[in-house]
Structure formats: C-alpha cells, structure tokens
Amino acid sequence: MKTIAEVMSRDVTSVSPDDTIRQAAEMMDDLDVGALPVTEGNRLIGMITDRDITIRATAAGLGPEETLVTEVMTEDICxxxxxxxxxxxxxxxxxxxxxxxxxxxxxxxxLIGIVSLADLADPDAGTDPGETAGTLRDISSPGGMGQSSPRP
Structure with a gap:
C-alpha cells in the first residue's frame, strides 16, 4: 500500500489566523477550493472552510472586513x-x-501538503476503486462528526 507522500499535493496555499475572512474567501474563490489550512509560520493551527465563513461568521452577523480567520476557523482538525x-x-x-x-x-x-479524496481516487494512487467509492459514500452520508475531530 502506498504512503500519503506518494499521492498528496505538495502545492498547498494557506492563510494566516490574522487574515480577514474576506481575504480567505477571496483566496478560496481564486483557487476554486472550499477549505484552506491556517498556519502560523509554516505550523498548522487549523482549517477554515467556506462553511465556517457562511455559518459561523455571516449567520452571526460578523463582517468580512473586521472578522479574522482565527475567530471562525476550526482549530482541532484531523x-x-x-x-x-x-x-x-x-x-x-x-x-x-x-x-x-x-x-x-x-x-x-x-504543513507540507494536503491530500484529498480526489488524490486518493486517482488511478496512480493504488487504491481500490470500490474502497474509494465507499469512502465517498461514507463521507457524504448525513450524521457524521464533521471536521472538528482531531487526529490522535
């Protein structure tokens, strides 16, 4: 079985906890992604998603120019x-x-990279297509724990 180093993307963009959520949203838009790692220096401290911006910030009435990433990001991440x-x-x-x-x-x-379900579905990843499809099905089914669960 391959290791993550063999399938991950090393070209990863991150945001700072001191960036505004508007800056994070603009980066997501430019990169066409829904989540960005949050780093201090190169050290991973969390993730911010389009959902964090929408639910945690917008629904709470927080403005995009004055709300910092650190206020709405998820800290304990896998x-x-x-x-x-x-x-x-x-x-x-x-x-x-x-x-x-x-x-x-x-x-x-x-932070040295990111691995996505799409990386794992690539034929060169060496994964079983059935297992990858099962992973997608399990990820997409309602009632999961979400992003906030840390890796031990």
Missing part, C-alpha cells in the same frame, strides 16, 4: 503524516466525514 499508509488515512476520512486532510511533518507539525 491531519496526517506523509509516511502514513493511504488506507489508514482513508479510514480516518470515512470516520469523520472529511474530503481533505492536511499533511504535516512529525517533528515540527509544519
């Missing part, structure tokens, strides 16, 4: 390491119903 096996990370994704997982270094907890 992450993985580049030497983990793909099947292990896919199981974590199923268990907590998430489509992308930041990849961090074991020593410094610095």
């Amino acid at each position: 992450h993985c390491y580049e030497d983990q096996r793909v099947d292990e990370v896919m199981q974590d994704m199923r268990d907590i119903q998430i489509r992308r997982v930041p990849v961090v270094s074991r020593d410094q907890h610095t």
